[in-house]
């Protein structure tokens with residue numbers, strides 16, 4: 001740590017300065033994108049020391065790279081973690097972590113509402129490796145604790161969830177997981193380190209799809225894992241062999257996006273709360289899902305463990321999917337796309353995006369109404385987004 005040690009600083013300051021100093025070259029004020037695949041040494045002894053990890057340095061781009069290392073260090077400092085490593089995508093981070101830490105015969109306890117890809121790992125891929133997975137109803141903390149009590153190697157949590165913004169009590173469940181000696185992993189993608197600190201509430205590992213809020217500009221895929229050094233090391237070791245390495249160009253874009261993370265997320269928190277309150281008053285809207293509303297079943301938990309309630313909300317239209325079809329094309333200030341966490345507002349129905357492969361009954365079992373729309377708030381002016389939503393809602397029969 002040099003002159004720019006910002007460990008005690010506010011999130012805004014850390015987002016700008018953290019992790020970069022070591023990687024600035026030739027008096028540049030910005031971290032360079034290092035495209036070099038390998039790193040040369042004059043001296044075999046030094047090369048050997050670096051290869052063994054006894055000395056800092058880089059050998060080969062599948063293992064480490066300076067631009068990628070700067071990003072990992074910034075996110076490590078934002079999450080106040082012991083260690084961090086990165087992956088080519090969020091799913092590479094999640095699958096790499098699970099495959100590195102689990103063995104045949106191990107048991108995983110998780111929830112039914114994890115991200116679609118994660119859920120596929122649990123239901124389709126981990127069973128092939130004889131890993132036993134139990135998925136509990138997301139809101140049912142007692143049921144999760146009861147499953148943990150039967151023995152558990154890894155407890156996998158996500159909060160708030162996609163797309164109905166369910167909330168889990170991280171302090172309670174981390175403690176319950178640790179009583180069974182389980183490793184506790186939390187997907188913090190929706191909350192971001194600006195709003196929620198799972199490691200401070202007892203989790204061992206935090207995973208991010210950096211594609212979403214961390215990068216924030218919908219122009220780079222990436223994944224990050226932070227937390228306990230031994231566990232991050234194991235996941236890194238798997239990744240350096242399996243090869244799901246983050247590209248330096250993507251690392252740079254995410255690093256640059258991160259500088260405005262706190263600014264963006266605070267604006268998104270503020271807009272999302274106002275929009276959720278507005279939608280709750282609209283006749284065409286059946287239900288609004290947002291942890292910041294007092295009507296949310298776990299609003300008190302969210303208020304305790306989150307500094308802001310995040311930039312994603314969802315709402316269902318009374319007219320079901322017919323309304324969704326009419327409503328979405330009316331939005332002027334939203335991409336209709338399968339993404340979230342960007343500076344532009346993004347909207348879409350889970351029925352055709354994240355949960356397209358489920359039957360109507362399966363979606364109903366997850367509490368996903370057919371008329372649901374996920375709305376990821378961008379950084380546009382709140383009043384413009386409110387006007388856009390109001391105008392589009394006005395086109396629906398229930399508003400007539």
Ligand SMILES: *Cc1c(COP(=O)(O)O)cnc(C)c1O
Nearest residue numbers: 089090091092115189209211222
């Ligand atoms: C998008 C997302 C992922 C997967 O990330 P990719 O970068 O698309 O692989 C994982 N978890 C959550 C909560 C997500 O929103």
